[in-house]
Amino acid sequence: MSFRRLTILSALAVLGIYGLLIASLAYYVNAADLQAALTSTRVLFSIQLSLVAATAATGLALALGVPAAYALSRFRFRGRQAVDSILEFPIIVSPAALGAIILIFFSNPLGQWIQAHTITFVFAFAGIVLAQFITVLGVFVRFLKTALDQVPRRYATSARILGASPSRAFLTVDLPLVRRGLIGAGVLSWAKALGEFGATIMVAGTMAMRTETLPIAIYSRLSVADIEGTVTLILILLAIGLTALFVARFLLRERDRA
């Protein structure tokens, strides 16, 4: 077998593995369950909660991650190596462990003080957002930093020489040039936040109509052996995720044509 054919077969095998798993869901799908799920208050709440929490977590990751990734990509500063190394922390530690760490943090005096004087995180909406934010932050910064590393510095330097302040050069030159990487990192982070389970369940629990996100709802249905309900929720989660990815691709394609 030629090398070319071997590599193409490997690529098709990737599609086969995921495709087979997704196709297997069809065995338990029925229209009535799907319709019932889409009109169920509890399911609709989970969808809404998941969308809002993932969007808020991604927004926070963007707000902190964009300048952080820029600093890591462009500047040499004390502690840079430590920051760069810690980015993989959420990947190395399992989501459940990450959730446990957050929970432990809120049981120590500093965490208790924060909860008492600011907002409640444990078993609350803020906890879901925090768990998802912490899970996706490192990944977001790593992706964006890699994308920024690909943008030659000479463009921002030219902008500065032409009269742009550092922030203007960043906003008008570096940021537009890293647009694809930014959208990619944002969508990936949003999708990861949407599907986040381990850390969220540790911090926020499984309270229906309060902290039950879609992945937690899937877990709850499966734990009572409701296979049809589980499949229905998986399909909803899958549909939302795929829609986000297609929208992102569409946006990138439209911008490229412009």
Place this chain on the structure above:
Amino acid sequence: MLELEHVCSQSGAFRIDDVGLSVADGESHVLLGPSGAGKTTLLELVLGLRELESGRITLAGRDVTGEPIERRGIGYLPQRISLFPHLSVQENIAYGPLCRRQSPAEFQPVVDELVEATGIGHLLGRRPDTLSGGERQRVTLVRALATRPPLLLLDEPFTALNESLRREFWRLLKTLRAGHDFTMLMITHDLAEGFFMADRVTVLIDGRVEQVGDKEDVWRRPATLPVAKYLGIRNTFDATVAELDAAEAVVDCPGLGGRLRAALVPGRDVPEVGAALSLGIRAEFVALRDAAHPPTPREYLLEGRIVDAAVAGAEVVLLFQPNDAEATLEISVSHRLLRRFGVAVGQPATAGLPPDDVLLLQTEAASVVA
């Protein structure tokens, strides 16, 4: 316009050491030097892309030493084209004026004039990635001048262009300078480009200014051995000053087998009798002599033979071996002159070294300002 005073900067193992440079208002100054001499580093110091260890930089009387890059108001044409790929040509050109808070009414007439002069009017709506190398460089030039900077820095901007296009740009820059009245500091390692563009030149070698002066003076009269070698003078020999008079020095040159005369350069330090120095003579200034072409008075004559001849484009480079000396001389002649003298490899010939063309060169590094 631009003054560098005692500028020092360290970058890894490389050091810019106590550099002074003065570019007058409206002047075209070219910074020449071999690769690694520190030319780009010096330009980066002027732009504010590097920090000075010590020294001072003033621009139009204003101390800009610690000023941020964007406030210096310098135009810059870099070696690597850096047009913003996400903006159209028109947006690229307007970027600088808009950053400097100029209204379109202010900058548009200047831009229109530059666009007209550079012939890029048909490119305004296009993206940089659809332009040829020459077109991109024209747009970069217009972008750099759109804010009417008092000083334009050029960092070997035409290196990637072919010969005819480069010459086209040299002419274009001269035209633009005449119409837009800006001071220019250009760095290049290309001697033809440097001397074409310059009013005055500075030769920088190993992070030190070796010689500054009018381009004719530097070209005709390099002051030190490193400058002479950099300027392509291949005939250099060790010598000792034997006698001095008002206009000439008589030097002993064992390499050329005798004692010859070299003209002193007015305004430069006169070497002392007994001083060790180097002699240099351009290959194109070594004269071939015969009965029809007699030597000038006080010219040093060498009898010998041609041991090699190589065609190097428009010229032929002959290797001349004197009969009574170990060293060889390179002689550069035109094809026509070669035919006239009927010189061929192995044949005897007479070479003449006119005192006016024999250069007295300081062997040690020294800063010579004329």
